[in-house]
Amino acid sequence: MAELAGLEDPRIRAVNEKHGDDHGVNLGRLRALAKRLKTQQELSRGLWETQDTAAGLLALLICRPGAFERDELDAMVREARPPKVHDWLVNYVVKKSPHAEELRLAWPADPDPVVASAGWALTTERVARKPDGLDLAGLLDIIEAEMKNAPARPQWAMNHCLARIGIAHEEHRARAIGIGERLEVFKDYPTPPGCTSPYAPVWITEMVRRQHDA
Structure with a gap:
């Protein structure tokens, strides 16, 4: 969280807030951090639970999509209000989940x-x-x-x-x-x-x- 805070750029936040995304981290730098961390499911869960937007985006980059239960994904999509978090959750996680078809119907x-x-x-x-x-x-x-x-x-x-x-x-x-x-x-x-x-x-x-x- 401290490292994410150090990546905060007020100019990026100002642009993102126009689109409903309350974070100021350059996404390229966020992806570089995720590449360094590699897949860490428990860290991903912890980051998601902070309800911080930048942390949530990082969580989605380092998680294992197949590790989430159906009800867990349902809860996460209801929590993902910022558009970028919602977009990444659906595209990077839910679409790759074994529960995708069940959720598509529901x-x-x-x-x-x-x-x-x-x-x-x-x-x-x-x-x-x-x-x-x-x-x-x-x-x-x-x-x-x-x-x-x-x-x-x-x-x-x-x-x-x-x-x-x-x-x-x-x-x-x-x-x-x-x-x-x-x-x-x-x-x-x-x-x-x-x-x-x-x-x-x-x-x-x-x-x-x-x-x-x-």
Whole structure:
């Protein structure tokens, strides 16, 4: 904890706080520290229990994803309020856990928007990597019915799932684009030059074009 405190940079904190992340540690330096520590599950648990954001990020880099029980991961995702901690927890730990599929099924309907967004992130991963057995048409039904009025974080995750279905599955592409056009979610999202809009019809069309050009 003392070493993490020594890495604190007020300028980095000011930037991160604009995105809801209350820490001021350069992530490159954080990863270098994790590389030095290597995997240490008990240290990871101790760091997580401090509820300090930088310590939580370090904890996720040095843990063993398969060592967490299902209920432990459920509790952790409910504790992970800063967006960066939530993102790393889902991507670096939950997706690699043997409990990922069970949690993918349980979380999307959770009343906590942060938990629901984690469930949709896990579904997006399956859409892209292991779609066999998924009811893609059924997922599009849910997205069409719920995304427009969903809270911000699950709305973002559902939109990502919509785009991924359209990008990866040609047979559902026209419907995915049509849903995006009707709902108009993120249609006017401010997008920097050179970046792809999160508006699903634009996102899908651009990524498919890149695949064809590759």
